[in-house]
Amino acid sequence: MQNTEYRIAIIEDDPIQLKTLVTALQQQGFNVDAFADRPSAEKSFAEKLPNLVISDIILGAEMDGGFDLAKHLLSYNQPIPIIFLSERQSEFDIYTGHALGAIDYLPKPISLNVLIVKVKNLLRITSSNACVDQDDEKSKIHDLELVGNQFKAYWHGKALDLTATEFEMLKQFATAGEGNVITYDTLQKSTQGVVERNTINTHICRIRNAFKKITPEFNFIHNEYGRGYSWQNKEE
Structure with missing residues (x-):
C-alpha cells in the first residue's frame, strides 16, 4: 500500500509541535488529521477512524487527556494503534500508556526520523497482514x-x-x-x-x-x- 492510503490522526495542544509533526508526516505522503484537543479528535473518530493515532498525554487542561483518548478508542470494535509522545517518562506513565493499548511511548523532544520509521513499520504490519495466507x-x-x-x-x-x-x-x-x-x-x-x-x-x-x-x-x-x-x- 502507498502512504497516501493511510490516515494518521495527531493530537497535540502545542501549535508549533503540531505543525512540525503534521508537516513531517505529510512530506512522507501520509494523510494527516490534526487536532489540538481530545473532544475534537473524538468527534472526528465518530465519523471516520484513522489507521493510526499519535497523541500527547497532556492536552490543554487535561493532564491525562491522551490516556482518556485511548480509553475512548477501546470502545470501538477494532484495534486502533496509538503512539504516545510525552515529556512524562515515569515507569507508571509508560506502563499506563501500554496498558491502554499504546504501541509505543516516545519521549519528548522526539526524533522525527525515529517517529517516521516507527510509523512506517507499524503500518506495514497492518497492510502485510492482509496478504498472508x-x-x-x-x-x-x-x-x-x-x-x-x-x-x-x-x-x-x-x-x-x-x-x-x-x-x-x-x-x-x-x-x-x-x-x-x-x-x-x-x-x-x-x-x-x-x-x-x-x-x-x-x-x-x-x-x-x-x-x-x-x-x-x-x-x-x-x-x-x-x-x-x-x-x-x-x-x-
Whole structure:
C-alpha cells in the first residue's frame, strides 16, 4: 500500500509541535488529521477512524487527556494503534500508556526520523497482514482462534482485548503451537521493529492479563529464562 492510503490522526495542544509533526508526516505522503484537543479528535473518530493515532498525554487542561483518548478508542470494535509522545517518562506513565493499548511511548523532544520509521513499520504490519495466507495463521492451540484480517483473537469464543502489535505477538505462540519457545528476537521481528526489546515483557504481561479477564486462572505463557517465552499447558 502507498502512504497516501493511510490516515494518521495527531493530537497535540502545542501549535508549533503540531505543525512540525503534521508537516513531517505529510512530506512522507501520509494523510494527516490534526487536532489540538481530545473532544475534537473524538468527534472526528465518530465519523471516520484513522489507521493510526499519535497523541500527547497532556492536552490543554487535561493532564491525562491522551490516556482518556485511548480509553475512548477501546470502545470501538477494532484495534486502533496509538503512539504516545510525552515529556512524562515515569515507569507508571509508560506502563499506563501500554496498558491502554499504546504501541509505543516516545519521549519528548522526539526524533522525527525515529517517529517516521516507527510509523512506517507499524503500518506495514497492518497492510502485510492482509496478504498472508489464512492457513498460515491458523491457531494450533486449543480454544484459541485467530482472525488475522481483523487483528482479533478469541479465547473460548470470547474476544481478547489486544492491540494490533499484541495480536502479532500472540500469533507467534498460536501458529507455533504448545511447547515451542518463541524467542525475544522472533517477538520483536513479528512487530517489524515496532516493539523495543526492553518493552516485550510489558506486552506479554498485557497479553496474559487479556486472557485472565476471560479465564482468571490462565497460566499458559511461561518465561523461558534468557530465551523468550513458550505456551505450556502446565503449572510452572
